Amino acid sequence: MLQVNYIGAFCLIVLGMYCMIAKKNLMKTCIGMGMMDYGVNLLIVSVGFHDGGTAPIFVISELSRASFFVDPVPQALTLTSIVIGACTTAMALSLVIMAKKQYGTINTEQIRRLNG
Amino acid sequence: MTISMAHFPILAIMVLFLGAFLVALFGRKSEVLRNGISFLATGGAMAFMLALIKPVMIDGEVITYWLGNWAPVSGWAIGISIEVDALSLFFGLVITVAVFVSCIYAFTYMKEDDSLANYFTLFLMLSGSVLGLVLSGDLFNMFVMIEIMTFTAVALTAFRNNYEGAIEGAFKYLAVGALGSTAVLTGIAILYCQLHTLNLAQIAATLPQYADSPLTIMAFGLLFIGFGTKAFIFPFHPLAADAHAVAPASISLMISGVLTKCGVYGIIRLVYVLFQNVEVPAVQYLVVGFGTVSMFICVTMAFNQHNFKRLLAFHSISQVGYVIAAIGLGTALGLSSGLYHAMNHTLFKGLLFLTAGAVQHATGSLDLDRLGGLAKKMPKTCILFLIGAASISGLPPFNGFASKWYIYQAAFEKGSTSGNFFFIFVCVVALITSVLTLASFIKVAQSVFFGQLSPEFKDTKEVSLAMRIPMWILAVLCIFTGLLPGKVSEYLLTPATNAAMNAVNYIDQMMGQGYAVSHGVAGSLGDTAVTFAGVWDPVIWLLLLFCVTCAVAIVAILGSNRKLGTREAPAALQEPEKVAPAEAKYEPFFSGEESVYSQVGGSDLFWGFKHNLKKYFSFMHDWHSGIVNDYALYGVVAIAFVLVFCIAFV
Numbered sequence: 001m002l003q004v005n006y007i008g009a010f011c012l013i014v015l016g017m018y019c020m021i022a023k024k025n026l027m028k029t030c031i032g033m034g035m036m037d038y039g040v041n042l043l044i045v046s047v048g049f050h051d052g053g054t055a056p057i058f059v060i061s062e063l064s065r066a067s068f069f070v071d072p073v074p075q076a077l078t079l080t081s082i083v084i085g086a087c088t089t090a091m092a093l094s095l096v097i098m099a100k101k102q103y104g105t106i107n108t109e110q111i112r113r114l115n116g
Numbered sequence: 117m118t119i120s121m122a123h124f125p126i127l128a129i130m131v132l133f134l135g136a137f138l139v140a141l142f143g144r145k146s147e148v149l150r151n152g153i154s155f156l157a158t159g160g161a162m163a164f165m166l167a168l169i170k171p172v173m174i175d176g177e178v179i180t181y182w183l184g185n186w187a188p189v190s191g192w193a194i195g196i197s198i199e200v201d202a203l204s205l206f207f208g209l210v211i212t213v214a215v216f217v218s219c220i221y222a223f224t225y226m227k228e229d230d231s232l233a234n235y236f237t238l239f240l241m242l243s244g245s246v247l248g249l250v251l252s253g254d255l256f257n258m259f260v261m262i263e264i265m266t267f268t269a270v271a272l273t274a275f276r277n278n279y280e281g282a283i284e285g286a287f288k289y290l291a292v293g294a295l296g297s298t299a300v301l302t303g304i305a306i307l308y309c310q311l312h313t314l315n316l317a318q319i320a321a322t323l324p325q326y327a328d329s330p331l332t333i334m335a336f337g338l339l340f341i342g343f344g345t346k347a348f349i350f351p352f353h354p355l356a357a358d359a360h361a362v363a364p365a366s367i368s369l370m371i372s373g374v375l376t377k378c379g380v381y382g383i384i385r386l387v388y389v390l391f392q393n394v395e396v397p398a399v400q401y402l403v404v405g406f407g408t409v410s411m412f413i414c415v416t417m418a419f420n421q422h423n424f425k426r427l428l429a430f431h432s433i434s435q436v437g438y439v440i441a442a443i444g445l446g447t448a449l450g451l452s453s454g455l456y457h458a459m460n461h462t463l464f465k466g467l468l469f470l471t472a473g474a475v476q477h478a479t480g481s482l483d484l485d486r487l488g489g490l491a492k493k494m495p496k497t498c499i500l501f502l503i504g505a506a507s508i509s510g511l512p513p514f515n516g517f518a519s520k521w522y523i524y525q526a527a528f529e530k531g532s533t534s535g536n537f538f539f540i541f542v543c544v545v546a547l548i549t550s551v552l553t554l555a556s557f558i559k560v561a562q563s564v565f566f567g568q569l570s571p572e573f574k575d576t577k578e579v580s581l582a583m584r585i586p587m588w589i590l591a592v593l594c595i596f597t598g599l600l601p602g603k604v605s606e607y608l609l610t611p612a613t614n615a616a617m618n619a620v621n622y623i624d625q626m627m628g629q630g631y632a633v634s635h636g637v638a639g640s641l642g643d644t645a646v647t648f649a650g651v652w653d654p655v656i657w658l659l660l661l662f663c664v665t666c667a668v669a670i671v672a673i674l675g676s677n678r679k680l681g682t683r684e685a686p687a688a689l690q691e692p693e694k695v696a697p698a699e700a701k702y703e704p705f706f707s708g709e710e711s712v713y714s715q716v717g718g719s720d721l722f723w724g725f726k727h728n729l730k731k732y733f734s735f736m737h738d739w740h741s742g743i744v745n746d747y748a749l750y751g752v753v754a755i756a757f758v759l760v761f762c763i764a765f766v
Contacts, residue, residue: 013298020291020748029291029744036298040305047309074308077256081301084263088294091267095274095287102283108744114281114288114358115742116420 005046012039026099026106030092037085041078048074121171122181125200125251128164128212131157132244136237143233151223154236158219161247162212165205172205173611178625180253188627193315199253199626202611203389206455207250207381209608210462213593214373215243217466221586222366224579225473229364235275242268242370249378253626255304256314258382262300262346266293269375273363285358288744292355295751296345303338306331317626320390320619321635327393330763336391337762340402341755343386347379349440350410351750353433354740357417360429361482365473368425372432372469373462380439380458384451387444388616392637394446398765401538402758403444408542411437413736415552419559419726420737424472424482427560428465431508434549435461441542442523445530452613453522456604460515460597464507467590471501474579474587475564481573484560485717489569493576496584498565503591505561507598509554513657515598520550522601559721568715599654 012035019032048071056072100106135157143150171177179200186195200208219239226232245264252258267290274286308314310331311322326332348356356376360368387394387403394400414434421427439461442454474497475490476482491498507514510521524543531539597604615622623632726733 013302016298017295017748017752020295021745021752024745026287026744029748033291033294036294040298040301043302044305044308047305071312073312073314074305077305077308080256080260084260088263088267088290088297091270092287092290095270095283095290098274098277098283099287111284111287111744112742114285114361114426116737116740 002046002049002051005042005049009039009043009046012036012042015039024108026096026108026111027093029108030089030096033092034085034089037081037088041081041085044074044078044081048072121168122179124164124168125179125198125208126181126183128161128208129198129244129248129251131160131164132215132240132247136240136244139233139240140237143236147232150233150236154219154240155223157240158212158216158243161243162216165208165212168200168205169209169607172200172202173607176202176611176614178615178622180626188315188318191318191627191631193313193318193627196257197253197315197317197626198251199317199622200251201622201625202615203381203384204250206459206608206612207377208247210377210459211243211246211250211374214369214462214466215246217470217586217589218366218369218373219243221369221470221473221583222364224582225366225477226364229276235272238268238272238275239367239370242272243374246374246378250381253316254314255307255316255319259297259300259304262378263297265375265378266290266297266346269359269367269371272367272370273359275367276362276364279362281358282362284742285362288747289355289359291744292352292747292751293345295748295755296342296352298342299338299345299755300342303335303342306335306338310335315626316385316390317623317631320392321623321627321632321637323391324637325635327391332391333762333766334759336386336393336766337758338755339386339390340383340762341758343379343382344406344440344754345379345751346382347376347436347440348433349379349406349436350413351754352747353410353414353417353430354742354747354750356433357426357429357740358742360432360469361423361426365425365469365476368429368469368473369466372429373466376432376436377458377462380436380443380454383440384443384454384616387446388451389619389622392619393766394444396766398761400444400446401765402761404441404539404542405444407437407439407441407444408545409437410434411441411549412545415549415556416732417736417740418556419552419722420733422484424475424484424487424560424564425469427484427556428468428472431468431553431556432461432465434553435465435508438520438523438546438549441546442526445526445539447526447530448613448617449522449529450526451616452605452609453519453526455609455612456601457516457519457523459604459608460507460519460594463590463594463597464504464514464516467500467504467587467594468508470583470587470590471497471504474583477583478576478579479573484563486570486572487564488567488573488715489565490573490576491565492569493573494565494578496578497587500584500587500591501565502561503594505557507594509557510550511554513595513598513654513661515594517657518598518601518654520546555722555725562721563715563717568713570715571713599658601654 016032016035016039019035020029023029050070053068053070056069058067096106099111103111135153138153139150172179181198183196226235242265245261249258249261252261270286270290273289274282276282307319310326311319313319345352359371363371387399411434414430418427418430421430439454439458442450442457478494481487507516510516524546527539527543527546531543620632620637623637
């Protein structure tokens with residue numbers, strides 16, 4: 001079951017990269033960035049997942065060798081990473097708005113005053 | 117180690133973030149309050165770092181700090197840690213000095229911009245995040261700091277959002293930088309999957325058991341290229357060029373002097389401490405190869421530039437290429453020369469960016485084809501620029517010479533001991549790059565400060581003392597680090613090199629004595645004694661420079677007594693009645709045509725050189741197309757290349 005997650009994560013990252021390379025639209029570049037983020041988030045959550053594990057909420061006395069729960073650290077990492085991803089997307093979108101105002105287009109081939 | 121010392125690193129980080137918070141709260145009301153808070157925060161962070169020199173650099177301690185006192189439980193690091201060894205402190209010092217200088221420069225430089233509270237909030241967040249990155253002992257924390265660093269840097273790049281291209285440069289930086297961040301995070305996820313820890317020391321201790329696993333190697337490749345993105349190595353260098361050209365000069369200093377150092381720090385931590393695989397030949401080829409390509413490609417790109425700061429940006433990456441090539445050699449001499457050059461790069465490149473900012477502040481232009489002859493109007497800035505240019509071009513006795521000299525030696529020594537032609541080739545490329553750097557700075561000096569003054573800029577005023585003081589701080593540091601390589605080596609480079617090459621100590625200080633050996637970490641890498649093959653005495657060079665300067669000055673003063681009058685020709689044209697009658701008599705015989713404005717523009721100075729190599733230059737010009745998709749493509753290709761290379765050869 002986990003293999004599906006890993007394959008899914010890989011596909012999302014690659015699709016995101018493809019989107020950034022091939023799509024000549026700044027909005028789609030932002031979408032590509034977002035997809036890469038989601039792919040990595042899926043990867044991290046999958047790393048910490050144990051099939052059949054419970055939620056990792058215990059008091060010390062309950063904790064024993066037999067307790068079987070999913071790893072809480074990757075979930076914390078994913079939360080952080082999601083927040084960062086949201087910030088990055090917000091920043092990218094605000095830059096797209098500014099670019100549209102200044103250049104009158106969001107076509108990447110026309111937004112290339114800095115070159116050479 | 118006293119209790120108070122252990123708190124210094126976290127206080128240094130906190131004071132910057134707290135400063136950012138306070139500026140956001142109170143900075144809008146009063147300029148004095150805003151500048152005061154920023155000054156105190158950056159100065160305070162620098163003071164904390166300086167206070168750590170004694171215990172860490174001289175006594176060789178490693179300061180560890182567990183946030184919330186979550187110390188390791190039965191050999192497992194469960195809390196977030198801060199660990200300051202000499203390597204971290206070395207970069208911490210470089211960063212805090214650069215941040216402090218940038219901050220006091222910005223007080224005057226940014227004066228005419230609005231919403232400065234936002235500027236200083238973002239600036240202090242950027243400073244705090246880079247300091248947090250180099251002091252952190254936790255891999256995921258490093259990632260978080262990288263992300264804060266990236267998007268505050270992006271926001272600051274676009275700060276003057278009416279400036280032509282600012283939005284564009286910022287967007288490219290953000291989008292292609294996201295590739296690097298994704299690579300780092302994926303690498304961290306893969307490492308966590310194997311090791312179930314994020315603590316640097318514990319990863320370093322347990323990783324050797326998994327050294328041959330393809331997953332480990334993949335994680336290495338991803339982390340390497342991720343940190344490489346933050347150092348703007350070869351396929352990512354267009355981002356730096358675009359961002360630098362449009363960012364305010366104080367932020368250019370931060371991007372070139374501080375952000376690239378974070379990437380360099382990440383790579384050093386990665387290959388020397390975390391994976392300890394710097395002695396694997398394939399890793400050396402990888403790191404040195406990327407460094408060499410960056411240094412050569414970027415220096416040739418600089419020839420094509422017409423924008424002062426964009427040109428400096430390419431040189432910046434070229435110098436970072438030197439640093440990365442040197443640290444990839446894997447020898448003590450290589451690492452210490454790389455660290456030396458990293459420090460010098462921050463100083464002289466910061467100085468050059470600030471002089472570029474001063475020129476922009478005074479004239480409103482950065483166009484090398486329009487500027488010219490500013491030495492007459494801005495003589496003090498010109499001297500500062502010449503110090504910076506001499507340093508970056510590697511003229512003795514300035515600091516660029518000392519560190520490049522060590523890098524040549526390190527590469528040559530590596531080539532001769534290993535008998536490998538590749539490292540000799542690296543040494544030769546480094547030499548050629550240095551020559552090209554000098555040529556390029558002759559071009560800048562000629563087209564900005566010397567040559568003829570354009571009529572357009574005849575009312576230019578010298579920048580104020582408040583802007584020159586930060587430049588002088590950097591210039592004096594440039595001269596001192598060049599004149600005293602022995603002292604620099606003793607107090608900064610040798611401790612940092614030893615710390616980087618002694619992963620066992622790093623692990624033991626964090627996780628408890630004997631932890632590294634019990635996990636089978638082999639021990640410190642190689643011989644850490646640094647011996648230099650060549651000998652040079654900077655003081656003699658200083659005397660020589662002084663004598664030559666005196667000779668030139670005497671000739672110039674004596675020469676100016678003879679009234680040739682050619683320089684005053686345009687004035688004579690406007691006011692012919694003021695010409696002395698005796699000279700007016702001979703005017704028809706001597707004057708000929710009045711001299712006209714005929715400055716050789718920046719793009720024409722090396723016309724012959726560029727003409728002969730025009731295929732290469734036009735190819736490179738087209739290659740840096742400015743389209744974000746292309747840059748993303750180069751980035752993805754680089755990631756793929758590094759992954760394939762690592763899995764195939766490491």
